[in-house]
Amino acid sequence: MKLQLALDLVNIAQALELIKEVEGHIDIVEIGTPVINKEGLKAVEAVKAAFPNLEVLADVKIMDAAGYEVSNAAAAGADIVTILAQAEDSSIKGAVEAAKTLGKKILVDMIAVKDIKTRAAELDKLGVDYICVHTGYDLQAEGKDSFEDLRTIKNVVKNAKTAIAGGIKFETLPEVIKAQPDLIIVGGGITSKEDKKAEATKIQMLIKEGVIA
Ligand SMILES: O=C(CO)[C@H](O)[C@H](O)COP(=O)(O)O
Numbered sequence: 001m002k003l004q005l006a007l008d009l010v011n012i013a014q015a016l017e018l019i020k021e022v023e024g025h026i027d028i029v030e031i032g033t034p035v036i037n038k039e040g041l042k043a044v045e046a047v048k049a050a051f052p053n054l055e056v057l058a059d060v061k062i063m064d065a066a067g068y069e070v071s072n073a074a075a076a077g078a079d080i081v082t083i084l085a086q087a088e089d090s091s092i093k094g095a096v097e098a099a100k101t102l103g104k105k106i107l108v109d110m111i112a113v114k115d116i117k118t119r120a121a122e123l124d125k126l127g128v129d130y131i132c133v134h135t136g137y138d139l140q141a142e143g144k145d146s147f148e149d150l151r152t153i154k155n156v157v158k159n160a161k162t163a164i165a166g167g168i169k170f171e172t173l174p175e176v177i178k179a180q181p182d183l184i185i186v187g188g189g190i191t192s193k194e195d196k197k198a199e200a201t202k203i204q205m206l207i208k209e210g211v212i213a
Contacts, residue, residue: 002028003028003183003186003203004057004185004186007019008188011039012035015035016047019050021200022190022197022200025203026054028055029051030056030057030187031059033059041058041073041076042076044073049077055080056077057082057107058076058080061082061109063086063087064088064091066092067095069081069095070106071102079105080106080107081099082107082132083128085108085119085131107132109132110153124157128160130160131153131157132162132164132183133152133153133165134146140166150176161181162181164179164181166185167188168184174206
């Protein structure tokens with residue numbers, strides 16, 4: 001199980017500062033959609049230039065023109081690029097093809113998908129690298145989470161790695177670990193804390209132990 005830190009509510013300078021604090025305790029850093037929408041792919045460029053040894057995910061949430069979008073994110077330094085599960089199959093194929101050519105990976109975000117089981121099985125056959133269940137901020141505010149969805153995709157996904165995102169924090173981590181995803185994505189659960197390094201350390205240790213509550 002790997003830990004991905006999601007950075008959503010920061011500018012480039014704040015992102016660089018924050019990563020410096022927790023660098024040794026995360027596997028992947030995500031440049032979140034709000035950051036890319038505000039600052040552009042230069043946010044990805046800046047992070048990759050400053051932390052070349054860290055895997056960088058560009059959360060561009062592609063919906064169309066997938067090959068082109070993947071190429072742009074890859075050129076900026078992204079190692080992993082996101083596409084929405086609700087994109088056309090031809091877009092998913094385009095993203096996978098471009099990523100393979102460029103030596104990059106595709107993470108599919110299942111946000112807002114109604115039939116998780118069917119779509120996850122389809123995406124798995126299309127050759128994506130990660131399938132990620134995700135409760136976005138708007139549903140988190142209604143008290144929703146993705147724990148059940150994670151168990152669902154774990155039962156149908158045979159080839160891709162599984163991931164989970166959305167409101168995960170130290171206190172809810174045991175529930176996530178129980179389902180054994182390959183990748184756990186934590187944003188506010190680390191970035192909202194006063195001592196981000198201490199929180200990332202605690203979370204990383206729990207993940208490494210693979211503790212099952
Ligand atoms: O993709 C996102 C929002 O669309 C976030 O990066 C993801 O939800 C993780 O952040 P948090 O742990 O704060 O929910």
